[in-house]
Amino acid sequence: MSMPHGPASHARQEHRPDGAAPDPMGDSADVLGRLGRSWTWILGAALATLVPGLLILVWPDATLHVLAVLIGLYLLVTGAFRFVGVFARATDERLPGLLLAVLYVLAGVLCLRNPLQTIAALSLITGGVWLVSGILTLYTAVAVQDLPHRGVVMLVGVLGIVAGIVVLALPAESARALTRLLGLWLVLLGLAEALVAFAWRAALAKTSAAGPRAPAGSA
Numbered sequence: 102m103s104m105p106h107g108p109a110s111h112a113r114q115e116h117r118p119d120g121a122a123p124d125p126m127g128d129s130a131d132v133l134g135r136l137g138r139s140w141t142w143i144l145g146a147a148l149a150t151l152v153p154g155l156l157i158l159v160w161p162d163a164t165l166h167v168l169a170v171l172i173g174l175y176l177l178v179t180g181a182f183r184f185v186g187v188f189a190r191a192t193d194e195r196l197p198g199l200l201l202a203v204l205y206v207l208a209g210v211l212c213l214r215n216p217l218q219t220i221a222a223l224s225l226i227t228g229g230v231w232l233v234s235g236i237l238t239l240y241t242a243v244a245v246q247d248l249p250h251r252g253v254v255m256l257v258g259v260l261g262i263v264a265g266i267v268v269l270a271l272p273a274e275s276a277r278a279l280t281r282l283l284g285l286w287l288v289l290l291g292l293a294e295a296l297v298a299f300a301w302r303a304a305l306a307k308t309s310a311a312g313p314r315a316p317a318g319s320a
Contacts (some may be wrong), residue, residue: 140302146182147294149175154287161280165220168280172223173212175287176230180205197237204230220279227283228268231290235261253300257293264290 153175157168180202187198208230212223239258242251264286271279 140298140305142182142185143301144295144298146179146186147291147298149178149182149291150287150294151291154284154289154291157280157284158288161277161284163280165223168220168283169212169215169223172227172283173209176205176209176212176227178209180209197240201234201237204233224268224271224279224283228265230265231261231268231286232265235259235263235265253293253297257290257297260286260290260293 153171156171157163160167163171183198183205184202187195187202208226211226235258237258238261239255242254242258268279268282268286271282
């Protein structure tokens with residue numbers, strides 16, 4: 102998943118030069134950045150993963166068409182969440198997140214375009230996306246210095262990598278078994294991302310509580 106930098110790094114206000122015309126694109130990026138840094142937005146992304154997983158687990162005998170639609174919608178919605186989350190990062194670190202968001206959307210379109218495809222094809226698409234996503238998430242956890250709760254983000258990345266490898270390596274002999282496997286990994290990933298959301302909320306609350314104080318005697 103896409104994680105913003107530490108909360109303290111976003112407490113700064115950006116100032117425009119006097120007389121400079123507002124940049125509509127810059128304003129849009131700022132709005133998306135504030136949204137992506139919201140813990141509720143990260144929680145929404147977690148729910149977008151958790152809910153399809155629960156539906157698949159409680160409805161294991163659903164037709165392949167229904168399964169493909171559920172996975173396709175999950176990939177599309179997750180791609181949209183990740184696209185917004187990209188703007189919570191520094192400008193020079195957005196390319197991997199943008200590529201990942203595009204990958205999610207393209208994979209979702211593939212699932213919805215031909216919902217009668219085999220369970221093996223669905224597993225290949227989902228497993229590939231999870232593997233790439235897990236690698237990029239793990240890279241973010243290692244590379245970003247001021248990332249709060251780094252261990253939780255690393256856990257999400259490792260889960261994504263393991264989920265991708267397991268789904269890609271498992272033979273497609275039993276559609277029911279693979280359906281349950283996909284549902285189980287969606288639930289696990291959703292719960293891990295929800296943990297990240299609440300960890301981010303705690304980091305934001307801690308930063309607000311330790312906000313800048315007025316210097317003594319500045320009244």
